[in-house]
Amino acid sequence: MNDQMALDPTMTRVIEAVRLGQTGDTAEARELLTALWDELGPTGDALHRCTVAHHLADLQDTLDAELSWDERALVAVSELTDERVRRHLPSLEVRALLPSLHLNLADCHRRLGNAGPAREHLARSRDHLDQLPDDPYGEMIRTAVRDFDADDPTDHRGR
Structure with a gap:
């Protein structure tokens, strides 16, 4: 984990959930990311929403649900600025x-x-x-x- 993520507790939670999913606990990972999505709400930080939706897509049981999350990630990225993503990762x-x-x-x-x-x-x-x-x-x-x-x-x- 880099210093930027350590300063961003939301991204830390995302990474922890993604790691759970990668180790096979997709249900728990999906539950954690869904709860985080609900906390963020429709006006939450666009980088957080994009990241959560992107990873939630990979944890879905149906293609329709996966598509829905992939579309949410694309909507969120349209609200992002370079300034915001550079606060997370300066070269991004x-x-x-x-x-x-x-x-x-x-x-x-x-x-x-x-x-x-x-x-x-x-x-x-x-x-x-x-x-x-x-x-x-x-x-x-x-x-x-x-x-x-x-x-x-x-x-x-x-x-």
């Missing part, structure tokens, strides 16, 4: 969040059999690839976008 820009958020939406739409919206979100993801950092995370997203097949609903390589 809002546009750097968009490739992953759109890729998640493309993947969800693909799995739902919605090839048109999947292609649309994939194109939006590609539009922002130049904003990704030159690090393992950035390379992971670039590779996923390159390998994505919007017309194949059985292909689950997104994210």
